[in-house]
Amino acid sequence: MVELSTTKDGIANPAEASDRVLQILSEAGRLFATKGYDGTSMRDIAVACGISKSLLYHHFSNKDEIYARVAVGSTLELYLFVRDRIPDGPPSQKIRAFMVATAEYFRRYRWAWIASTTAFWNDPDRHRQKERLTRRDRFEHFLRGLIQEAVDAGEIRKVDVPMTGRLILSSLNWMHRWYNPNKSATPEQIADIFFDMVFNGLRNPALAEPPTVEQPKSSRRKAR
Amino acid sequence: MVELSTTKDGIANPAEASDRVLQILSEAGRLFATKGYDGTSMRDIAVACGISKSLLYHHFSNKDEIYARVAVGSTLELYLFVRDRIPDGPPSQKIRAFMVATAEYFRRYRWAWIASTTAFWNDPDRHRQKERLTRRDRFEHFLRGLIQEAVDAGEIRKVDVPMTGRLILSSLNWMHRWYNPNKSATPEQIADIFFDMVFNGLRNPALAEPPTVEQPKSSRRKAR
């Protein structure tokens, strides 16, 4: 797989890159993640790095390129990162490994992850927007494949596969909004807990007659 | 409960408000939701409304106030909105109702919801930041209370209550990133499906020996 070097504040990057460039990417990632793309000025980045604004343009052609290096350096290889951490074994365990690996990625490249999942919901750059969606889809379809495997193997019941994928990804993607690196568990442990909850369910197995059987459609709250 | 009038594009507002003000809030909410606070200029809002920029300042004192009216008008009463839709009955059904009600709120006040959950992760306005966190906490603790009820009643197993709350809220809070109002189910139906998955679990009940028993701690992937 592509080699990833871990640097301060977790910028994933191909090997060649000067310390200055890494510093800029690191500070920019943190700023993009906390203040957003539009809320972060080139001056902000320069000041955070203790350099002049002009120097940013010596190393990068414009603001977009810095963001692209932060976000793409983050998301480009997420699919590969996770795929290479899926062990052989029961499909349900692959799903667990998927969740834990994604959580590990989040922990290692936290700011870049947040910057890439937060900013640019609608990217004005059509090409980049399309590429981002392609990567996201590949990642999501990989998960759906694992879920389908588990269904076929009879390990999980016949659920709506895309919806199941969305539930699992939601639990991981929302983590950055409440996760505090100084407290509680590691992201990997949290992913593990979430897997247990979703896979085994919250319902008390000792409960003979579950209060919620397969609910009749008519009982659902109607949309108005 | 507090009276909410439903207007075009779903701005919740106290009764007194001119059509113009509602139009501004509606357009501003949509823009804040899609382009972010910093990515939306006062000119953008004015153009979207087909009025002059000056007129915005006739109705609002500044940009922050427009955002506050959009976001606060959206989140202020979420807790009350949901609380009043929790029926009497088994605690697990209350949790389901909580999820469905939140989804209904999302559907009705979609742009305002997105704007308020997206922008201002770190609000420079300390007072408003504190108030926002207070509301969020009140909402989250209300859910935890329902979960604790269900645990005490023996309907769900002895889980980590805060973590369970985070899992449930994640599934709802992330919905705006993938939900397409033109396709698939209504938010309420999606919430219903998520509840079923989380409550009953994905595991095939026909499976005699689940491949994942309560996993030993040592098998967890260690953080590095």
Place this chain on the structure above:
DNA sequence: AGCGGGCTTGACCGATCGGTCGGTGAAAAA
């Protein structure tokens, strides 16, 4: 010593930002 080239800078640019100001015109109030 002289020199070339990469790192670094401050001064500067046009555009756009949030916000202000004086005024217009029509309807309500007197």
Place this chain on the structure above:
DNA sequence: TTTTTCACCGACCGATCGGTCAAGCCCGCT
């Protein structure tokens, strides 16, 4: 009729935006 009120607008402000540029600084090479 006169006056007041108020939704509304175009022109404008200082500040800041992303980005440019010519020139210094520094260091190794000849």
